Amino acid sequence: MPVPPYVTELRAHLGHDLLLLPGTSAIVHDPHGRVLLVRRGDNGRWSLPAGMIDPGEQPTEAVVREVFEETGIHVTVESLGGVATHPVLYPNGDHCEYLHVWFRCRPAGGTARADGDESLEVGWFAESELPPLDEWSRLRLTENDGWFAPPGAPPHPGLSDPSAL
Template sequence: MPISPYLQSLRADLGRRCLLLPGVSAVVFDDEGRLLLAQRADNGEWSLVAGMMDPGEQPAETVVREVYEETAVHVVPERLTSVLTQRPHTYPNGDECEFVDICFRCRAVGGEARVNDDESLNVGWFTLDALPPIGEMTRLRIELAVRPGDAAWFAPPGDLGHDPAFPNASVR
């Protein structure tokens, strides 16, 4: 998966040091209440569709673009469900980053789910009671998206909310 020209220019200046990067993720439901997941090409794990924002792009634009680019599904963002940081990650090439994830609950409005780029091995619709194996952060974002109400979850100041393994990061 090639990196964006914007990120490539940052890496040229800053090297492999940790970058704080804005990104989005999408909890997408169809009319039957099934959840859209993608099996990532880089690690084989099932996850929500996610991606980094481009300069000048609004988060809702990014989520619509990323879902279509990766799955060929057209979506409408319905609401913001969470804002959180994810623990720092080091890629195999040594690049370090920490993502600020803005998660949206979205409704599928068209398209047929399929692998639409090289970022996924597989895509599919799943009922909530029959999900493939998923990581803690994916599960947390799904749980936050299905909770009733319009308020987005965030870690209060001082919380270590970027890692659900910490006791004080539990969803309130």
């Protein structure tokens, strides 16, 4: 499901103006230490599996759902990776700021496959063979032990491009 109906309804009133949304992503390592990545359908870039948290859904439920929808892999959430806000400017001109929670997960079944909409490709990558990643995915991969930005600090040094996600 690319955009939840409630967001589409909000956009009908807001146009492209800023919208604050909850989001989540997963850092999934297989037994060989490779990380699960998707090539996104909206911008063609490689990224961690990610998506919006629906109303009434816990972040852990959302990350399990999103990983399966985008990759075909069932996961078990192991721990909190971090939390931060970050701006996004989508190709269609929509401005969002996500309150984003990421989790460390382990695979629990399924077969890697792209959904053809949100994900164009899915793959397992060794750390030494990662494709080019946006700065937010790099942050989540390196800062994944309960990371948060201290009060008054920018989200992370060097993270400034709202079109990077």
